[in-house]
Amino acid sequence: MSRMIFVNLPVADLAKSRAFYEAIGFTNNPQFSDDTAACMVVSESINVMLLTHAKWQTFTNRPIALATSSEVMLALSCDSRDAVDAMNTAASANGGIADINPKQDLGFMYNRNLADPDGHVWEAMWMDMSGASGAV
Known part of the structure; x- marks a missing residue:
């Protein structure tokens, strides 16, 4: 299953x-x-x-984390660099915050972090697996 x-x-x-x-x-x-x-x-x-x-x-019964704190960053793959950028643009236009951390461009991997209206952190990322050889 x-x-x-x-x-x-x-x-x-x-x-x-x-x-x-x-x-x-x-x-x-x-x-x-x-x-x-x-x-x-x-x-x-x-x-x-x-x-x-x-x-x-x-x-x-555990308290809800403040919107200014981070407990987890949820990484979500995108089909392209443009899709990563589009997700960030949509986030900022719809109550979220784009680029809460500096964007990262390693050539084979590109990511940008965004926060939803409650401060939950997402990492929109694209990766070219053929270029990821030996990456950590």
Whole structure:
């Protein structure tokens, strides 16, 4: 059986977050969405669950991290350098922040980091595997 991943993210404003993720290319799966959660599909095996703070707190008693802190950076591959740039542009135009870290261009790999409206960090990246020989 193929494994799937569901990344769960607490969000302050579900409608705003859903609109942000749709703008950067994710699609909503209404089967797993309601007024407390939105399932945003990245691919057949990757989904992002946007959860209101109240819904999040039904899963854990741990505090929600501040928008200015980082706990994880989620790297997502893109088909090209242009797609990396387009994701960053869409992020900044839809309530997120583009280039929260300096962009990185190693020739065979190109990435830019963005934050969603709640400060969750994503790394849009493209890599030419033929040029990655021996890279760490």
